Amino acid sequence: MFGIWVPVSAAHGNISVAYSDISMEKGIIKYVFQLDMYDMIAEVNLDDPDINLSTQEVLNRFYSKYHAEVATDLLSKIELYADNLPLKGKLTQFRFIEKEGEAQPFAEVVLEYPVRNVPRQLALNYNVVFERDQWHVNYVNLHVDELQKTAVFITQLHELQVGQMSLQYALKQFFLIGLEYWLTAVEAILFLLALLIGCRSVKQYLMVAVIFAVALCLTLILAGLHILVLPDRFVESLIALSILYIALNSLFNKNMKYQIGLAGGFGLIHGFGFAEAVSGMRVDGGHSVSSLAAYNVGIETGLLLLALILYPIIHYLHKIKRGIPALLTAIALFGLVWFIIKAYL
Structure with a gap:
């Protein structure tokens, strides 16, 4: 489907990239997370012998074998708070995509967090990849009702808070x-x-x-x-x-x-x-x-x-x-x- 992968260092110059889009619909905060497949595989099994390959067979095998591990890893490392209380999320979608402007294939994961009402304050603590790659970058776009924010997460800055409760x-x-x-x-x-x-x-x-x-x-x-x-x-x-x-x-x-x-x-x-x-x-x-x-x-x-x-x-x-x-x-x-x-x- 995507051909043969090259190592991540050659794919994007030693910098791993992720994209986060956070929105809200019908009482659900929807977190769409995109991460290059090398890093997604490395998150759950760095020793996977197929980590540098992206054939359809490899991707299907990873999806069927590590679906639960991906959910556990991301939900533990992406902490979302609404009005000071931690939200409990679940993984509802997981697929592979070709992202415009990126040489390597990406994994796209949708995390959903039910909320009681439209929050006045949102906070995000992000810790994916950083333990393995200090140069990791995550581009964040948050738009939840009146709460609007864009940010770039790096090792030294990977927390975001927008809004304030009276x-x-x-x-x-x-x-x-x-x-x-x-x-x-x-x-x-x-x-x-x-x-x-x-x-x-x-x-x-x-x-x-x-x-x-x-x-x-x-x-x-x-x-x-x-x-x-x-x-x-x-x-x-x-x-x-x-x-x-x-x-x-x-x-x-x-x-x-x-x-x-x-x-x-x-x-x-x-x-x-x-x-x-x-x-x-x-x-x-x-x-x-x-x-x-x-x-x-x-x-x-x-x-x-x-x-x-x-x-x-x-x-x-x-x-x-x-x-x-x-x-x-x-x-x-x-x-x-x-x-x-x-x-x-």
Whole structure:
């Protein structure tokens, strides 16, 4: 298809070249990345015996064999942030092209990053090729709504930031992220439900909810500021075990005098789980501490609102014969399955 390659040094005078085009469409930031095939192969397997060849057979073999490695490598070395939070992307397209003005064939990769809304601030940290070639150059063209920027990345300068969040915008956005987190945190909702079911009075109910909120707040701040960080897999396994334990405790333990202590202890664990949503937040992007505080307030607000919503539901379930035991059994089974998935799969 492309003929026979020559070594990269002869192909482009010892300078490897890449092109980045960043745009946004329908809630997706689209990153089109073009890199000469020599460097693309070298990124995932520098010892590939066919690294200097570009026949159709070689290109097809590389595509089928290293597709996953290309995705992993690029997504780890191209870090994109929207409003201070890291975006999680995926590789959606991968093909080979002939690029006008370039002697060697290029790989074209499309990375897609879903976003909640049009970002006010974007940051890009690029680290492809530089470890192997200090002369690598990447020509960047960014056009996301009102955010427009062109840049040239070299070894000494391979970070880009465009736009700026206002304090008011940051507080609003992170508060909403915290508030909305409860809509998707199924494991936290089930834990809180099983915890509150075990309360024997309105006073105990309120104290358990408040103590859980305070304990959660403490570790969320510590983890959010990177003062105390635990491995994600370990935290998720502990959260699953906490669901199993508290459901069984509420099901079989008739003495609930330790319910407040359990709320505080398990609240500390769940705080690390809630911190995951803001893990990797750029501390140098502006308003980071205020944003974390607003996220925390959103979490606490969501928790207390959920506790108020659950109270009449729990009160009603107590009137249904076997309603509470059946629900707690289902929650315990969920915790057990969730623990097996997080700890062993």
